[in-house]
Each structure stands twice: as structure tokens, then as C-alpha cells.
Amino acid sequence: MYCAPLRWLFTLTACALVSAAAAESQLTIPMNQKQLATYYIEANMHGSGRVEFMVDTGAGYTTINENTLLLLQQANNADYVGELTGVMADGSEHRLPVYRIKHLVLGKNCVLSNVEAAVFPTNTRMLLGLSALRKASPFVFSTNPPSLSLSNCGAATS
Numbered sequence: 001m002y003c004a005p006l007r008w009l010f011t012l013t014a015c016a017l018v019s020a021a022a023a024e025s026q027l028t029i030p031m032n033q034k035q036l037a038t039y040y041i042e043a044n045m046h047g048s049g050r051v052e053f054m055v056d057t058g059a060g061y062t063t064i065n066e067n068t069l070l071l072l073q074q075a076n077n078a079d080y081v082g083e084l085t086g087v088m089a090d091g092s093e094h095r096l097p098v099y100r101i102k103h104l105v106l107g108k109n110c111v112l113s114n115v116e117a118a119v120f121p122t123n124t125r126m127l128l129g130l131s132a133l134r135k136a137s138p139f140v141f142s143t144n145p146p147s148l149s150l151s152n153c154g155a156a157t158s
Helices: 006-027 066-074 128-134
Strands: 026-032 033-034 038-045 047-056 063-066 078-087 093-106 110-120 124-127 139-143 144-149
Touching: 033 093, 038 144, 047 128, 063 066, 063 093, 063 128, 066 093, 066 110, 078 110, 093 128
Parallel strands: 047 124, 063 110
Antiparallel strands: 026 144, 033 038, 038 047, 038 093, 063 124, 078 093, 093 110, 139 144
């Protein structure tokens, strides 16, 4: 008795079920395009209220500014973890403090815990870098339509 076709059918069915389950577990968040090629996503951090991050897959760290850090500290949502030397887009190097954000919500429903973020001075724009995106990986960055599809999101609670 020859059973290879049945074995292939079982394998294909199992792969299709795994792919369907992975697609269902992804959460897609719309991005806003600004200027030529910058994309932003809405977020919320306990203590900060609604904020906007520029999505930057080339940044190793998520970044926040000092003003946002003060709000997070008042809400007990940020713990100091150390410093790093950051290389800026212009090639200059700066020592930056790094904090762990305990609770970060991307969009309305993608909850990430313990995201490390470098802190930039004053009221600079904030970046959603790989320190956050890795936690929600695999992820898909799409420009048409502008959206960020994330896996491994925790559920938002009321």
C-alpha cells in the first residue's frame, strides 16, 4: 500500500493550520505617515497618557524624552537600568540613561512589558526601536497601507 499522498496531505493541512493560527494572533495597528517617509504609531504608557512614536526599525533602542520620563517616574512606570553610548544619525556619540518601561501599549491593544528605552534631552521626538519591536516579533512593517502588524502582544486590560 502506497501512503505518500496521504502523508503530504496531512503535512500541508498541518502547515495551513499553523499559518492560520499565526495570522490570527497578529495585531495590526495603523500608522500615520508624516513628511516624506516617516511613520508614526499611537501608544500609551501608564503615566504618560497618549503619545506618538516614530517607528524606526534601524534604531536599536526605543527612545523617550526627559519630559515623558518624568511622567513615567511619577506613575512608577520606569526604572533606571544603566547607561549606553548612543551613536546619533550625524555620527556623534552621547551617553544616554536607559530606563525600563514596565507597561507600554502600542495602538489600543498591544501590551508590552519591560521595554528598555534610552532617554533623550528635553522634548525630542520619541522612537519605537528594536528594544520594543523584538518583544512583539515577528512583526511586519507595511507602507501600503501604512500599518505595523505585531505578534506576541499581551492583552490590554480595562
